[in-house]
Amino acid sequence: MQDQPRKTLGRPAKPARSTNAASGNANGSTARAGSTSRDSNKPQVEFETVEVKADSLAFSLVGAAQAVAYVLEGTALPQALARVFTQTNPLPQARGAIQDIAYRTMRQVGRVDALLKIMTNKTPEPALLYSLLCCALTLLVGNEGDEEKAYEEFVVVDQAVNAATSSPHMVFAKGMVNAVLRRYLREKDELLKLVMKQPAAAWNYPQWWVDQCKAAYPQDWQAILSCGNHAPPLTLRVNQRASTVAAYLELLASQQIGASQIGPFAVRLDRPMPVQNIPGFEAGVVSVQDAAAQLAAPLLDVQAGMRVLDACAAPAARLAICWNWPILN
CATH class of the missing domain: 1.10.940.10 (NusB-like)
Known part of the structure; x- marks a missing residue:
């Protein structure tokens, strides 16, 4: 057979x-x-x-x-x-x-x-x-x-x-x-x-x-x-309305979590971990977003008063960068 x-x-x-x-x-x-x-x-x-x-x-x-x-x-x-x-x-x-x-x-x-x-x-x-x-x-x-x-x-x-x-x-x-x-x-x-x-x-x-x-x-x-x-790296975006990259890196270091800055607002963890264990995640201090995606909004040079359309928003993480900029309302 x-x-x-x-x-x-x-x-x-x-x-x-x-x-x-x-x-x-x-x-x-x-x-x-x-x-x-x-x-x-x-x-x-x-x-x-x-x-x-x-x-x-x-x-x-x-x-x-x-x-x-x-x-x-x-x-x-x-x-x-x-x-x-x-x-x-x-x-x-x-x-x-x-x-x-x-x-x-x-x-x-x-x-x-x-x-x-x-x-x-x-x-x-x-x-x-x-x-x-x-x-x-x-x-x-x-x-x-x-x-x-x-x-x-x-x-x-x-x-x-x-x-x-x-x-x-x-x-x-x-x-x-x-x-x-x-x-x-x-x-x-x-x-x-x-x-x-x-x-x-x-x-x-x-x-x-x-x-x-x-x-x-x-x-x-x-x-x-x-x-x-x-396995892909775990990259976080620091909410500029809630903290700074330097301050957040100090917070991670105080909890023995290795990380480094790889972009204006991007922090990459040395070892991925469940999001519920990431300091500040539940409070909105940081969110998960790839470093490349974080560059999309800054490259637009958005200024206060402008209207921004994200034609591929799911769940609008790039648009959220604009919202989190202190210079914008």
Whole structure:
């Protein structure tokens, strides 16, 4: 019998339209050959856990895995995360962990999928199980630029097994989750050396994207792809009506938070952190805005009495810079 094509995270596929009795798995991804047909584009496996602490890594792994599973269905990650947050109503700490793990995983899609291809005979199903393995492997492999791993290896393995155990859709595979992750830890040097020969694993982009980037930017494609695999910096805009950049940097230093000024009103944190933990964020002293976006309003040289139209305002952060200037009413 011909091997079933494997589903990867590289490029969302359209839902399957036909049934295949050979699969018999109603929880599989819509894009997998052999998956059953569906009445809608929604994945059949919704977030459902039992006896797992809401502040545990296991809970966050299941949440991140569910978000990744939604991406497999064709949903963009921000919308997938919003859906998971609505379903789970997680604690702020868990919310941050779910989002962090999901984004880490999407930056490692090529590498972890290649590792799973080597360590499994066929794509783990349902999609939630495949996604959980991708999330756990991502934490074990680490992201480019990380000074240290986000979690200890033994913690990741233990909590991934707990995550599988907590879900009725994955409990049957808890032994397989343990075996796959422990095999990676035993053979990681050999496994990584093998998969890094594949462009999709080396760059963490699907081959079609690598090829298009090469064609469009023949001199810079490697730097572009590498940059995309790093977590973006967290840049803040200081509200000039509430503080100054110098005063805000002193406030951060008093709380042992490293940061530097990179623009007239821009402060970049050395390490990203949840916004609820950023000093002055809730009081409106600072807001999150990229440094480049902060330059748009000053370049207009807006003066008091002028009317400003932001034709692409969502949520009007550039326009807010004008409002926050002390010289303007």
